[in-house]
Amino acid sequence: MQNKRAYVYGGLLLVLIAVPFALSEEPYLLAIINFTIVYAILCLGLNLILGYAGLLSLGHAAFYGIGAYATAILMARHGFGFLPALVISGLLALLMGFVLGLPTRKVRGDYFCLLTIAFGEIFRLVSQAWIDFTGGAMGIVGIPIPNVLGWQITSETDFYLLGMVLLLFTYVTLRMLIASKYGRAFIAIREDELAASVMGINTSSYKILIFSIGCFYAGLAGSYLAVYQTTVTPSNFRLEESCLMIIMVIVGGMGRLEATFAGVALMTIAIEFLRPFAEYRLLLIGAIMILVLLFRPQGVFGDSSFRD
């Protein structure tokens, strides 16, 4: 049994490593896959917040942006290497998540959601208006090529492999958390906050904790985006981005990490196929979301127990 599992994982890993080499003649396709990896990291963190703890955050793009700007500024202006910039970006997003998470002690439900929208908009406006620091609407350009322990990351294939390492890190660390008493405490808070507190769970601290941890991964994704695009502009972090992440998590299935992969992949494919419809695309994406909510409210690959 144990052996069989090891083979499956080993095989999967080989396929994942082989993908970029098989697609080396298709840079566009590989670029789409790389962006899918970014969304997968973002949505795994968001699923922790939304799916496990039941906190609706429409400001996730802001934490993504915080990570991206932190890396851009540190690397382009202060000569930081990629690894330190990556760690600092993640921790900065975690810290900001902690600060924004503090009001969950008093503010609940829809009001917390409004707060996250406001935070997202403030972030976007500041990044547009604070030209000296963020480069305004033009953003920050000329982010240097990342170098990880001597590995120069330049081609799409290199970025694919770097992204996969980050994604694997995200998935494994989230799994470890969810398999512990912390993961169960998050679910308890989602299911019945009062009962959770009577189980000895400090619900307000745990909500802040989960929000901070979810934002940490958004910071990592932002850091990756900065070195991948070599530029960072405010338009990367609009409310639409946050909404798209929410849709990906819901379509995949809340409260189950593996389902997030499916949600991200399905929505990325849908977006690509709907490209010819130009401005009607968002309308069609909305329609997909409504159909999913009508016919499979727990998400395409969601846990059938999730019926909220």
Add this chain to the structure above:
Amino acid sequence: MVLLETKHVTKRFGGVTAVKSVSITVNQGEIVGMIGPNGSGKTSFVNLLSGIYKSDSGDIFFEGERITGLPSHLITQRGIARTFQNLRVFSNISVLDNLLIGRHCKINNSLLTVYLNPSASRRIEKDAEAVVRSLLEMVNLSSRGNDFARNLPYGSQRLLEICRALASEPKLLLLDEPCAGMNPSEVESLSAFLKILQKRGTTIFIIEHNIKFIMSIAERILVMNAGEKFREGVPRAIQNDPQVQKIYLGDEEES
């Protein structure tokens, strides 16, 4: 030895005084019952004990220490666990996970262990699972561990809720109408189960409307009426008290 003591505990909601200067003691190892008509403040009183409500005045002592106004999670950590009148199991998750959540504060895991020592973390969680499995055996639900809690029959869900409270190894167990909705045979097995718990050293405080059940199991009974402690005594004395019969059957001042 006194385990729990309240001194003139009062709780007001606007103009209504739900709990009016109630002073009680619960001794180590006792089973104490609380009865009273609907709206007499029984559940409010348990909410005060478990930290869901903050009292307006008065004090609550547990093991000699003042716990007045502590948040409910700290009260649970000190050893008071409870169940709810209107059944609050986590219905969308498995029976085992319900119990593991109940054991939350006894699981000696930390974020550092989770991230830096995954094998130790896994072992700690495994050990916790073994403990809650033995709880399931006690109530003959071992075969249902992986079922969703909502798929259990109602009586078993009530037992599960009690087990979930027991998973935190409480010194004092507060039960808010545990028999509600149970059939007579379920009531009987509950009664037997509670007596086993008492033998193992758990002190139990029960609110119950099922007079036959409470009279058979409790050693001492408190009667609440209109937010006040109306009577206190052994079951036989309470049962034969004409005043208690009067508030239960209702008279002009009650309706």
